[in-house]
Every structure is written in structure tokens, then in C-alpha cells.
Amino acid sequence: MRIRATVAAVSGALALSALAVPGAHAADSGSTSTYRADAAKVREAAHTATSGKSAFSASAAAVDEPYVLDATFSNVKVNKGKSIVVGATTHVTVPATYTLTHAADVDITAADFFSGPYIYKGSFDTPDNVQFGDDPGTCTPTSSTTASCVADIDIYANEGYLINSDAGAWKAAGLAYAYNGQDPSSPSFDITKVGVADQGGFTSPKVQRLSKLTVNAAPEPVKKGKTITVTGKLTRADWETNKYVGLSGQTATLQFRKANSTTYTNVKGIKSTAGGALKTTVKASVDGYYRFTYAGITSTAASTATGDYIDVK
Structure with missing residues (x-):
């Protein structure tokens, strides 16, 4: 004990x-x-x-x-x-x-x-x-x-x-x-x-254990119809090293919110890879914000990244 x-x-x-x-x-x-x-x-x-x-x-x-x-x-x-x-x-x-x-x-x-x-x-x-x-x-x-x-x-x-x-x-x-x-x-x-x-x-x-998510959508600005690459990282608290470590093999959901909206909608789910890395692509359509959200598991709390704005020309 x-x-x-x-x-x-x-x-x-x-x-x-x-x-x-x-x-x-x-x-x-x-x-x-x-x-x-x-x-x-x-x-x-x-x-x-x-x-x-x-x-x-x-x-x-x-x-x-x-x-x-x-x-x-x-x-x-x-x-x-x-x-x-x-x-x-x-x-x-x-x-x-x-x-x-x-x-x-x-x-x-x-x-x-x-x-x-x-x-x-x-x-x-x-x-x-x-x-x-x-x-x-x-x-x-x-x-x-x-x-x-x-x-x-x-x-x-x-x-x-x-x-x-x-x-x-x-x-x-x-x-x-x-x-x-x-x-x-x-x-x-x-x-x-x-x-x-x-x-x-x-x-x-x-x-x-507290979890954290980051997100970055690029390039920005981007032409309509072009490919946007959305990357991020899922980490969680390590109570033994007092640091945050990558969490792999977990499903995070990419969400999008139009610039004139307050509501995020699900785009797709992807799994985190080594070190908690997240990476996926989507087609640019309208100005708005991309973010990742994670539902959590028994040992690890849910988390949501702050949305990253994309300017579509």
C-alpha cells in the first residue's frame, strides 16, 4: 500500500x-x-x-x-x-x-x-x-x-x-x-x-490520467478543392515521470466547424500512431476550424484540441 x-x-x-x-x-x-x-x-x-x-x-x-x-x-x-x-x-x-x-x-x-x-x-x-x-x-x-x-x-x-x-x-x-x-x-x-x-x-x-490534444491544419490559406493535411498529437500524463507521453492506438475524431457556425460536425475517425501522432487529409471547401477530439478510456480522460482556422480562397 x-x-x-x-x-x-x-x-x-x-x-x-x-x-x-x-x-x-x-x-x-x-x-x-x-x-x-x-x-x-x-x-x-x-x-x-x-x-x-x-x-x-x-x-x-x-x-x-x-x-x-x-x-x-x-x-x-x-x-x-x-x-x-x-x-x-x-x-x-x-x-x-x-x-x-x-x-x-x-x-x-x-x-x-x-x-x-x-x-x-x-x-x-x-x-x-x-x-x-x-x-x-x-x-x-x-x-x-x-x-x-x-x-x-x-x-x-x-x-x-x-x-x-x-x-x-x-x-x-x-x-x-x-x-x-x-x-x-x-x-x-x-x-x-x-x-x-x-x-x-x-x-x-x-x-x-489527463490527456491533451493538439491540431494543425495546413497549408493556410488554401485554394478551394485542394488537399488540407491535418496533423496533431495525443498525449497523456505519466505519473511516474511527471511528463506527458504519446498515446498510440487510440481513435481520435476529426471535426470541422464552418466560420459562421458554432457547431462542430464529425469528419472522420483516425487512430493515433507511434508517439501519439495523428495525421489525415481532407479537401478544402469553406473557411472554418478543424480540431481533434478524443473520447477517453477508463484510465485516461477525454480531451479536445482548440480548433485551428483554415482560410479557403
Whole structure:
């Protein structure tokens, strides 16, 4: 499992005790990724607890592990259901909303209570990758036991958060944890008094590699009836090199819009060749704009080039 600013797979107790201080206090140091780091460690603890189960045992005190926090997530919505498109070097902030339901004795307004959504690739218990937000969610109580919450999930393409095989289907989850006054940096830290709730299996949109298209129609100007050569290139983000690389073997559609129109119409479909190259010919008829458009695939987002104007004499 690849999570930035996290810990190796260890026992639940050790993972939580590795936290220097509760996130709310550590944030005073100026770090913008304290919650991300702490949430990753807490989740790691939840999934490597000494009970050997993905959830904590009912008798936490007997096995020296956190207890199951009486809190659940519902109505988890990530990026309004739209695909999460990540470029080669971009920081993508993904909005999310969720409902938090909790027991009446769980104080979600406490300074050392945190909750937030995250997305994961692969299985819930042993994911290939997990992405959290830089900050916990903000929850507004709607009753004594429910709250409506908003949060962001942050993805940094140029900091090793993603590899190319991560593109495609992901799932969403919710994490909540309460230190209940416990300070992990204290010798008297009692892990059995720390509550953690971790719930997965929610729908998440795909995480896709950003694609780009270029187009050039020539010669220009051109005589009516003469041949126009339209060239371009289809590339997509490479999350491992933080560059854009050619995408071959994909179908792009050449479109044309007359100069006095606002609507593009399809002319023909062609496949990209080595390096993502696109090349085709058409006969010049009237002034207008040529462009390529690409519908995308599971791993790669759709894209459309800016139209290139041709002056027909």
C-alpha cells in the first residue's frame, strides 16, 4: 500500500503510538499535511490491529488496541460523481461530502476528534493506494447524533502519490478517530481509550490520467478543392515521470466547424500512431476550424484540441 507520510505495516498499538502528538496540536507547527500523516497512521493501525482483523475487536483492552468508535458514514459523495482527472504535475483538490452518524456520547466537536473521507485503489483491507485530504472534514451537527460534513481529498501528482497503474476504478471510505484526551507522546498514553471508525465500500469516480490534444491544419490559406493535411498529437500524463507521453492506438475524431457556425460536425475517425501522432487529409471547401477530439478510456480522460482556422480562397 502506497500512502505518502505514513508508516510501515505494524501492530495497531505501535502504529498509533508512532504519532508524535494529536493532529490538532501538531497543526500549530505550520505543517499542512499533519492530518494526512495522522490519518494514514490511524488507518494503518485499524487494519493491522493485534487482533489480526481489519476491524478492532470488541474487547480492545484485552489486546491493547483501540476500540471501535460508535460512528458510521453514509451519503459519501466524491467530486460530485465526476471523474478525478490528474495531470502530470498537478495538485488536484477533490471536494467530498458525507453524513456522519454517531452515538450521543461521541463528541465530534472535541479538539482531538477528526473525521474525513478518503479514496482507495484495490481492496479495502489491503489497498494498493490510499489518498486522504490535507485537512479533516468540517462537520455541522444536524441533530444530537448526526452531522453533515464537507471535506477535500488532495492528490499531488508530482510527489509520488500515484503510479500509472493506479488509473481507473477506486472506492471511497470514511475515517473517524477520537483521542479522548489521550496524548500519544505521553508515557501514560492509553491506546485502549482511543476510538477509531473506518468504513469503506462507497462509490467513487474513476481516477484518470489527463490527456491533451493538439491540431494543425495546413497549408493556410488554401485554394478551394485542394488537399488540407491535418496533423496533431495525443498525449497523456505519466505519473511516474511527471511528463506527458504519446498515446498510440487510440481513435481520435476529426471535426470541422464552418466560420459562421458554432457547431462542430464529425469528419472522420483516425487512430493515433507511434508517439501519439495523428495525421489525415481532407479537401478544402469553406473557411472554418478543424480540431481533434478524443473520447477517453477508463484510465485516461477525454480531451479536445482548440480548433485551428483554415482560410479557403
